Amino acid sequence: xxxxxxxxxxxxxxxxxxxxxxxxxxxxxxxxxxxxxxxxxxxxxxxxxxxxxxxxxxxxxxxxxxxxxxxxxxxxxxxxxxxxxxxxxxxxxxxxxxxxxxxxxxxxxxxxxxxxxxxxxxxxxxxxxxxxxxxxxxxxxxxxxxxxxxxxxxxxxxxxxxxxxxxxxxxxxxxxxxxxxxxxxx
Numbered sequence: 001x002x003x004x005x006x007x008x009x010x011x012x013x014x015x016x017x018x019x020x021x022x023x024x025x026x027x028x029x030x031x032x033x034x035x036x037x038x039x040x041x042x043x044x045x046x047x048x049x050x051x052x053x054x055x056x057x058x059x060x061x062x063x064x065x066x067x068x069x070x071x072x073x074x075x076x077x078x079x080x081x082x083x084x085x086x087x088x089x090x091x092x093x094x095x096x097x098x099x100x101x102x103x104x105x106x107x108x109x110x111x112x113x114x115x116x117x118x119x120x121x122x123x124x125x126x127x128x129x130x131x132x133x134x135x136x137x138x139x140x141x142x143x144x145x146x147x148x149x150x151x152x153x154x155x156x157x158x159x160x161x162x163x164x165x166x167x168x169x170x171x172x173x174x175x176x177x178x179x180x181x182x183x184x185x186x
Contacts, residue, residue: 005115006159010096010176017091019045023072023084035076039069042088046095049184060181064088064095067156067177070146075101078111080170093183102170108162111173115160118144123151154179 004011019042023034043065050056068088075084085100103111118126127148134143150156156179163172 001164003112003162004159005112005119005162006176007157008159010157010159010178011161011174018087018089021086023086025082031076035069035072038072038086039065042068042086042097046088046090046181049090050182056182060095063154063179063181067095067150067154067179068097070150071097071099071175071177074146074175075099075173078103078107080104080107082170090181093181094178095181096176096178098177099175101173103173105169105171108171108173111160112162114144118148118151119158123148127152150177150179 021038021042023038043061046064047057047061050060068086072084072086079101080103082102085098087098087100089096127145130143130145130148134145147156147158151158156177159176161174161176163174
């Protein structure tokens with residue numbers, strides 16, 4: 001049994017031209033440094049098509065890098081061992097990303113609770129509420145601020161699919177995101 005939060009349409013394929021990167025757990029021990037490097041690679045790869053316009057190139061590279069970094073950081077921060085798979089594509093004027101990893105049951109329950117809160121209200125209002133709550137209580141680790149910022153300020157759309165985790169209490173999690181990018185023909 002799977003559980004979906006967010007926009008179901010995002011979970012239907014990632015397009016024909018997909019770039020896939022696997023981050024393997026091993027002697028390098030996945031860390032936040034790897035998140036930034038991987039996000040920068042994906043952003044650079046995607047933004048190259050905009051290099052004719054320095055302004056568009058910088059905007060697209062920044063936006064894609066920010067979205068991708070947030071997704072990978074969450075995967076590294078909350079994962080329950082194993083590899084992380086990053087998939088990215090651009091079609092027409094939409095950048096799409098999918099990050100797959102495993103999380104433990106307790107983290108899945110906390111995350112699902114957070115998602116049930118942040119996917120039901122206005123992202124801008126929720127962002128302000130979370131910022132104020134975090135300032136008052138200093139608890140930013142699982143606040144959803146990064147996701148809310150992406151939703152509110154970058155117009156990002158998300159979907160999360162939690163699989164059933166019968167073996168070793170690992171639950172597969174697929175996180176989907178999309179943002180609008182300028183049409184290359186403009």
